[in-house]
Amino acid sequence: MTTEVVKEVHLRDSSLPDNELHAVLARTWATPRGLIGWLSVVDHKVVGIRYFITAMVFLAAAGLLAVAMRLQLARPENGVLGPDLYDQVFTMHGTTMMFLFGVPVMEAFMVYLVPLMVGTRNIAFPRLNSFSYYMYLVGGVMLWIAFAFNTGADAGWFSYVPLAGPEYAPGKRVDFWAQMVTFTEIAALSVAIEIIATIFKQRAPGMRLDRIPLFVWAALVTSFVIVFGMPSVMVSSTMLILDRLVSTQFFNPAEGGDALLWQHLFWFFGHPEVYIIFLPATGFISAIIPTFARRPMFGYLPLVLALIATGFLSFGLWVHHMFAAGIPALGSSFFTASSMMIAIPTGVQIFCWIATLWLGRPVFATPLLFTIAFIVTFVIGGLTGVMVASVPIDLQVHDTYFVVAHFHYVLVGGAVFPLIAAIYYWFPKATGRMMSERLGRWNFWLAFIGFNAAFFPMHILGLNGMPRRIYTYPLESGWGSMNFFVSASAVVLAASFVILAWNIIYSIRKGEPAGPNPWNAGTLEWTTTSPPQDYNFARIPVVGASDPLWTAGGLAEAHGLKVESRELVVTTTAEAQPDLRESSPVPSIWPFLAAVTASATLIGSIFTPWAVVWGAVPVGVTLIGWFWPKSVPEDEE
């Protein structure tokens, strides 16, 4: 058996003209039809869009809860929501925004964009990707079904013990919360692994480390933060379930447990969590600014180093959520210093973005408008972040509306505005149509004004003594008029999201056709069709610069991949030299079945520990089915 013989057997892209190549690749990479095919999908673009739509539905749901809270707080002694329902509503709002919207929507963009930006045909471990989506979906839907049956979590998105423990939170409300954490963390860890492997091993030939698009760098750092941060919350939520289900006493001081242990474990995840949401957002900004400043990014290397530094530092800040809990003073001061330090890489990023705009010739399209809104509002959130990093100031403002204002400036200003910018920016790539610029401008002004009007006064309410998580407040507090103003402004902010939703729905059908590169951007995803074909790229591009589409002479192409089976180029980690051809998994129903059995096991274990024992059997069966060795001939080279 010689290699020549084998080569004659397999059809390769180098031996086909363009039109035939498209036809063969489309057949090879097609997703099967029918319900089974729909559930078996492994295309990263399809999974990414499912992640996106699901996350946006959760955003809408949690946004409605925010409106309900603002109705209740609009007047003193209001009776719209009673204490029990209010506690469920604010817990569901925070939990949904953080676990079911914030992280998953960033995963959606990473799953959709990273393979396109690095020039490969599918994400690494695409079946795991499919599995992760189903786990996320079931976890989120389970939490909301429980809420619909008045079993919504009510101990806050942070579920502090002992309030969330068996003694003070009887019933199953907190158990659903804790198990939802398990679901979403399984999903997030899976995606993180896929993204890391994709970025390290599947970059287009020639995409050396110093040519990786900044969004991809952000996705890489985010994925590492997920890998190191998420296990902490899975461990703590599992300990909480064990305390509640089988009376372990991890968090019960009366039995030798410790109430603060929960806080350490939770915030060791909880603070990096903010950066898991924020770092991809900075990646959006770093992708959008060069395109609309019409020049390459100023300070590529400092920006990459800033991303990595932020990822590391994010693990040294968790105690600043606990300054009032009775931490020794010297320890607190250390965490003040480390919290302040994270402002340095953030500052580097902001200065480089402004320098790029300065050096370029800005085009004021909607993505750039939201980028401007991001810088203006996020800097406020960053600066109040420096304030709460100071122990004495934090002791006054901690757990007040000042902090509510602070983190909404960070998460809405710092992540949702970039997200909206990213939606306007990549919508043409994903759908082939442009979004309406006219609606985009309305969206921008309503969001910018509504957001600031709704959240800035909260700083003052907090300084004025209004604590968080209160379902009502007395007339004599004097907080009424400002709360009314906040509630009215929240309506304006909500309206901006209605316009965004309308713009998306309208533009999918009626938007102007976009073409492959409507913004004249420089990164690889803009070289393929909009929307991309199932196989992403007919011929694998070879990259010679960090903005390959902006270099004169066009892209070179790699040749030699088989076209009648799913094949990818695997490249070396640092230099992206072509290394191997690797086959990419074909669609399979097993990840879906594994998600069904794993979900049944996890949900069952809310009610009885025996679910773990009996559930292990079907989970094992589906995993064996998933990983059953196929008699596929090995790649011959």
Add this chain to the structure above:
Amino acid sequence: MRIKLLAVGFLALATAGCERLPKSLDSAGRGAEMIADLFWFFTAVSAIIWIGVVAALIAALFRRRDRTSERNAEETDRAAHDRAARVVVTAVGATVVTLLALTAASYFTDRGLVNLTGDNALTIDVSARQWWWAAEYASSDPSQRVTTANELHIPVGTPVNLKLSSADVIHSFWVPELTGKQDLVPGRQNVLRLIATRPGVYRGQCAEFCGLQHAHMAIIVVAEAPKDFEAWRQRQLAPAVEPATDEARRGREVFLQKPCVMCHKISGTPAGSRAGPDLTHVASRRGLAANTLPFTRGSLAAWIADPQSVKPGSKMPLTQLTADELNAVVAYLEGLQ
């Protein structure tokens, strides 16, 4: 001082419409004063940074762009690039220096707060429950220990140490005018140090989410002249006053026969439980139900008649009383000065 003026101006713009400073900046305690000074410093620095960043952003977006020199485009671009690099490096350097200054200021204020009081300060044991505050003034002589609830009195100018503990979940003691907050964590004891500088009645409330009635867990701290404090202390040490009227005497009978006695203490009577607030001098206090209601005859009657509609979820159960019994109990409690 100039910094403070600037910061006041900035915040005044933001607070236009409020007639006075926010509570936590309108200090009546040594700790709150120190924190307010630090807060103004941080706010002023932050305001300057924000204005600088936004100004740079606006300039970057709208600066006049030279469209003529196409010939030397590359050289101009390189020169502009180098200039931008110098500005960015300077800005990063300034960020580092500023953060060091802020960290140092924060550290010294923190030392000040930690060393605010010594160990021989007036010590009050404060224990939080869902959803009220129990307090006992420490003394080596058990007969000198004042026990009260939901309202503390402290002498102005005297160092006070609050020893904080919790009997159930985590709570947080926070009276913004006096100083920052401190959590009450089951299984631990935290100390909050404070010195009141201005007499007055200061309202605070639990700042850590603690369940259904987190919103109605307020505490009042009365800072008064030392001699007024001493007079208050002596009154609180006395046993409950004897009821003066027939109705009040009947009220005491009802109180002692009904489940009230299972939870509340009234010294000088057989009622001795500490599960609920000590009522020995309940009528001397300004509020009811952890300051959910002002202490009036009407609100007292409403609270006893139906605690669950005043404060849903409260641990005080509904006690079946006839109208006469209710009036009698109210008359009795009203007399407990």
